[in-house]
Amino acid sequence: MALSNATAINATMRAVVWQGNAYNVSVVDLPMPTIINQTDAIVQMSRAAICGSDLHIYRGTNVGEPAPFGLGHEGVGYVSEVGSGVGSLKVGDPVIVPFTVDEGHLHSDLTSHMYAGYGNGGDLGGTQAEYLRVPFADNGLIPVPYLEYTNSTTNESVSLANDYLMMSDIFATGWTSLDFAGFEAGDTVAIFGAGPVGLMAAYSATLRGASTVYSVDYVSDRLQLAESIGVIPVNFLDSDPVTQILALEPNGVARSIDAVGYEQVNRNLTVQSDVIIRNMLAVTSSGGGMGTVGVYNPESHNTATAPRASSVNTHFNFSLTDFFFGEFQWGAGPSKPIDLAPELLHLVASGKARPGFIVSDVINIEDAPDAYARFERHDSIKVVIDFGL
Structure with missing residues (x-):
């Protein structure tokens, strides 16, 4: 079984899972991920998205990791735990989770490791879950100043969560x-x-x-x-x-x-x-x-x-x-979100780019099976799962 992370005192989380049945996904309780290697970080997800690539899995045409495995490779959230080998991140930092998984000292110029059943990332689960383990977190996450801020002029809350979320893929x-x-x-x-x-x-x-x-x-x-x-x-x-x-x-x-x-x-x-x-x-x-x-x-x-x-x-x-x-x-080929991060972060932070305009549906994770079906029927353009953070 691909979902094999260790548990923290039997703690569980909700996650969207592909179990090998075409046109069907499930929301289930899974063990919460924990630090396995000291270069890991645990991210508590704030938002995740359903990607068109997820539909290849949903339709049963993607040959990936053995089922079952967690779905999703687009996300933003907050660092909730870091290993002792992580030097550039601390608990509470807002981050973008790019779909590519850093390979540490085995790093190559080719994008081969991804979350949620693509490449060799199936054992990591996916971003459509309350928590995610990120290996080699110093190079595998994109820090951002904030996901939400207060406009000093209007005193209104301004969210960039969807804009940053689109940067993940x-x-x-x-x-x-x-x-x-x-x-x-x-x-x-x-x-x-x-x-x-x-x-x-x-x-x-x-x-x-x-x-x-x-x-x-x-x-x-x-x-x-x-x-x-x-x-x-x-x-x-x-x-x-x-x-x-x-x-x-x-x-x-x-x-x-x-x-x-x-x-x-x-x-x-x-x-x-x-x-x-x-x-x-x-x-x-x-x-x-x-x-x-x-x-x-x-x-x-x-x-x-x-x-x-x-x-x-x-x-x-x-x-x-x-x-x-x-x-x-x-x-x-695939893109490399981390390489593009400096340029795209500047565009979003400056207000010159607002890619979150594409979001058509914001849902609770429990509604994911229905959202996948709507996305497959082209009744939704871009679905975002909101974890309430």
Whole structure:
């Protein structure tokens, strides 16, 4: 069983858990985590979010750690305990929990360890719980000045919790997608997917000075939210999205982004894992760049952990000749929130960025199963679990 942290006098906490059944999560009592290594910290969670990547687990298509395991890899909270080897944090410090798990002296440039069943992080549980153990905490957490403060002029309470929460994954991931594509201020950008990551990519593009941003999706609420931040919505159910964009950008866009990943759908709303890369190649101008931050998990036979994994197909062909003579660049992979923290923290703390605008639902942890179902149906854009801190 993946959830194996030691207990503190049999103390328990509430946590959202994947038990291996597609389209079903549970909220259960689990042992509270404790310090195992002296470089650990325990974080009492204030807020956690449900990510689109969690839906890959929820649908049963992600091959990860053996079930059961705790869910969630986005969070903010307060340090509640530190090991004797932690030097830069103290009890009570507000922190962002990035989705990447620091590897200590084994650190590499590749992002491989994550919370909640991704990589090798399944034994750590997830952020959708009252408490979380964070290894190598000095490098594995992002300190912030506060999650909530009092405005000295109006004497009103101002919360940045949702804004900082988005930095744990999707804001950093949306920002990174532009870096992968070689974005420069003034570029035109087409972003495929207007889920949370796609909306953060669009928001990042506007913050960074894009001349025009197109957001491609089919969910009306998502497209309306994209339009509200100055982005041109493109509904691919209306007609071919490439045709729609090229009608406005005859030479194509400078940059294109895949913010969906391997469970993307075509105009028949059937999963087709290569539809976005084909659209990107068709809509990106010669010499342009493409960025992929949507997750592409490995294919596998059915397992108890991922009963629908064999339905995944991530192998496809496209013309390297077209790619070569188009002189494209293409970057892909996870983001590194800790590396981006200084820049994104400044944007949020200064008020220039408010990525928390994306939050549509704030819930109690006991309502998580229903929230997952709503998110899967596209009835919610971004769900946050509030632990009352």
